[in-house]
Amino acid sequence: MTALSLKPARLAALGRSELTLLVRNRAALSVALLLPLVMVFVLRSTLTGPQDAAALGEATLTGGIGMVLVLVVYMNLVSAYVARREELVLKRLRTGEARDLEILAGTALPATVLALGQIAVLVAAGAAALDVRLPRNPPLVLAAVLAGILLLAGLSALTSSFTRNVESAGITTLPLFLLTALGSGLFLPVDALPDALVPVCELLPLSGVMTLVRAGWSGGAQGGDLLAAGLTTLAWAGITVFAVQRWFRWEPRR
Known part of the structure; x- marks a missing residue:
C-alpha cells in the first residue's frame, strides 16, 4: 500500500459498488440486520431475578457490540476480500487510479x-427491552x-491472505472468533477465567476494545486499565498494518 491519503469520491464509488453486491445477497443481509434484535429478545426471555437483570442486560449489550463487530x-x-480477489476485482481496481488503501477501505x-447501524439498533432496543x-x-x-x-478490518484483510476461497473463510475465521468470544469478555467476564489465563486473554486482539466498551458503558474504570487497553489496541493495529502491507494478496491463489 503506497499511500495513506484517501479520495472521498473514489472511496464512495467503491463503497457503493460493494454495497450493491451486499444488498444482492439478501439472505446474508437479512441475517445481519436481524441479528441485534434477535440477540436482545432471546436474552430477555432467559433473564431471571430482578436483582441480576440489569447486570446481565448490560453485559449482554456490551457483549453484543463485540459480536456485531466480529460477525x-x-x-x-x-x-x-477473498471473493473480490478470486474474481480478479482487486487486481483490476489496482490497475486504475484507486490506491491500495482506498480499495481496501x-x-x-x-x-x-x-x-x-446494528450497534445503534442493539443499544436502543436493548435499553428498551432489557431496561x-x-x-x-x-x-x-x-x-x-x-x-x-x-482493527478487525485490518485483521480480515490479513486473514483473507491465507484463505483459499470463500467456502474456506468459515474455517480460517473460526480461531479468532472463538478466542474473542471466550477470551475477550464478550459474554464471560475475563476475571471468571483461571488466573493463569487472564494475562494472556487481556492481550487478545479485541480485548482492549471490549475493555474500553465496558468502561464507556458502566464507567468507573481505572485510568491504568484504560491506558493498557488503549495501548493493546494500538499495538495490534500496528502489527496488523505491517502484516497486511507485507502479506495481503491482490491476485488469486494458485
Whole structure:
C-alpha cells in the first residue's frame, strides 16, 4: 500500500459498488440486520431475578457490540476480500487510479456502516427491552467501536491472505472468533477465567476494545486499565498494518 491519503469520491464509488453486491445477497443481509434484535429478545426471555437483570442486560449489550463487530466486520469482510480477489476485482481496481488503501477501505465501507447501524439498533432496543441504562460515556464507547472496526478490518484483510476461497473463510475465521468470544469478555467476564489465563486473554486482539466498551458503558474504570487497553489496541493495529502491507494478496491463489 503506497499511500495513506484517501479520495472521498473514489472511496464512495467503491463503497457503493460493494454495497450493491451486499444488498444482492439478501439472505446474508437479512441475517445481519436481524441479528441485534434477535440477540436482545432471546436474552430477555432467559433473564431471571430482578436483582441480576440489569447486570446481565448490560453485559449482554456490551457483549453484543463485540459480536456485531466480529460477525459483521471481521467474518463478513474476510469473505468479501477473498471473493473480490478470486474474481480478479482487486487486481483490476489496482490497475486504475484507486490506491491500495482506498480499495481496501472501499470494500470495508458497507460492512462498517452496517455494523454501526446494528450497534445503534442493539443499544436502543436493548435499553428498551432489557431496561438497561444508556452508556455513561458515549464518546468512549464510540471511539472503542471505531477502533474495533479499524482493527478487525485490518485483521480480515490479513486473514483473507491465507484463505483459499470463500467456502474456506468459515474455517480460517473460526480461531479468532472463538478466542474473542471466550477470551475477550464478550459474554464471560475475563476475571471468571483461571488466573493463569487472564494475562494472556487481556492481550487478545479485541480485548482492549471490549475493555474500553465496558468502561464507556458502566464507567468507573481505572485510568491504568484504560491506558493498557488503549495501548493493546494500538499495538495490534500496528502489527496488523505491517502484516497486511507485507502479506495481503491482490491476485488469486494458485
